[in-house]
Amino acid sequence: MSHKESASKHVFFIYGSDEFVVKKRAREVFDQWLNDVKGIDHEIIDGFCKDTSEALLAINKLKQAILTPSLFGLEKIVWLKDCNFFGIDRTGESKTVNEALAELSDLLVKTDLTGIRLLVTASNVAKTRTIVKTLERIANVEVLDSWTSADKDWKQKASAWAYEQIRQAGKQIDDDALELLVERAGVSMRTLSLEIEKLILYLADKNFIAIKDVESVVSRTHNVEAFALGEALGERDLSKALNALQDVLWGLKTDTQKSEIGVLFGLISKIRCLLLAKALIKSGQISQTRNYKKFSEEAESALIKIFPPDTSINLLPQSLYPLFKATNQADNYKLEELIKAMETLLDVNIALVTSSADPSFLLQKALISIIQD
Structure with a gap:
């Protein structure tokens, strides 16, 4: 068995932009290893360094830990924790740190790591760095990046x-x-x-x-009320819609980044999605199903042939999930009702911008008109 094959079973490189989850996962691996080897010989090296001297000290400690056999003749656990000099910053790009990391990379490749369980965790990582490439070759790599609302999936x-x-x-x-x-x-x-x-x-x-x-x-985040409002509109449930609207409007009092216009745009987006779903179902491009995985596979393959990749003119929502929900709600409205709903919301938009009417009243009136029509 080669050194790489031997090492890869017990060498882990865990990094990503979500520091909380990186630390959580690293702790799971470390605790499991402690249990496996009875936790007799282990060393945790602090990789969160303020300057070049601290980074060089951490690298030297790691090299010594790798080269020093266990005093008890058992497996040894070494954890370089919260490393912050694998990225592109002043410390990570300094000449002395780069040279030390190059030596560390060479050591990891050439050293038989049998008897050592090595865990390296980091947040800011540049994949072009030699040390990162080395760890990706010899280690089990887990990348735990944060999700963002801009990610359609x-x-x-x-x-x-x-x-x-x-x-x-x-x-x-x-x-x-x-x-x-x-x-x-x-x-x-x-x-x-x-x-x-x-x-x-x-x-x-x-x-x-x-x-x-x-x-x-489970606690409710500020997104939940907006989701509940869209769902109530889709389900054509007036009581739920009005209650959800009140929750959303109440949330605006503590969130200065949001406004009634944003609430309106959410309603417009929902009606737009229902219109799109109804048209696609009628044309046979998608089918109604409660299985999201099945829907997404079908929709992605079908819709890519219909809509242009340019998002400025692409009618599809950022995520397929709203469309999935809409396909199972589209039967709650006739096509002409949805068209009229868009006209109603356009009138509300004009009123919000040009008049002094109470925004809450305008939005409530619009929901009643759309759902009870």
Whole structure:
């Protein structure tokens, strides 16, 4: 067995822009290793360095730890923790640090790491750096980047990640509960992770997470009210829509970055999605299904042939998920009702900009008109 093959089983390189999840995952690996080797011989090296001298000290400590055999004749655990000099910054790009990292890279490649479990964690990483390329060759690499709302597939990624975390905890979750969990947690992986932990503790000996469990335990972020408003509009449920609107408007009082115009644009986006779904269903380009994975596979292959890649003229929403929801709600409205709804919302837009009418009243009136029409 080559040194690389031998090392790769017990060499981990975990990095990414989501520092919380990087640290959480690293701690899981480290604790598992402590349990495996009974935690007799281990060394944690602080890689969070303020300047060049601290970075050089950390590198030298790591080299010594790799070259020094275990005093007890057992496997040795070494963790370079929270390393911040693998990126492009003043410390990482200094000549002396670069030279030291080049020596470390050479050592990792040439040294038989049998008997050593090496864990390296970092946040700011430049993939062009030699040390990063070396670790990616010899290690098990896990990249844990934050999701962003600009990523059209963030809900899919968040759902897949949450499902795996729940599975590893020995629990199961139904599709509706998973959907609500992701919606309530929002785009933050840290928030989602904490909410999953709360759910696991809440369940105790129960193995199955139902939607009522999520409703009872998981906190509501500011995105949830807007999602609930869109869903109530799609389901054509006036009572729920008016209640959700009040929640959204109340949230505007504490969030200066949002306004009634933003709420209106959310309603317009929902009606637009319903119109698009209805047209695509009628043309046979997509079908109605409750299985999101099946829908996304079908939709992506079909829609790429229809719509241009230029997002400035592409009618598709950033994510397929709103379209997926709309396909199962499109039957709640006739085509002419949706067209009239767009006209109603256009009138509200003009009134919000040009008149002194109460925005809350205008939005409530619009919902009543659309849903009761």
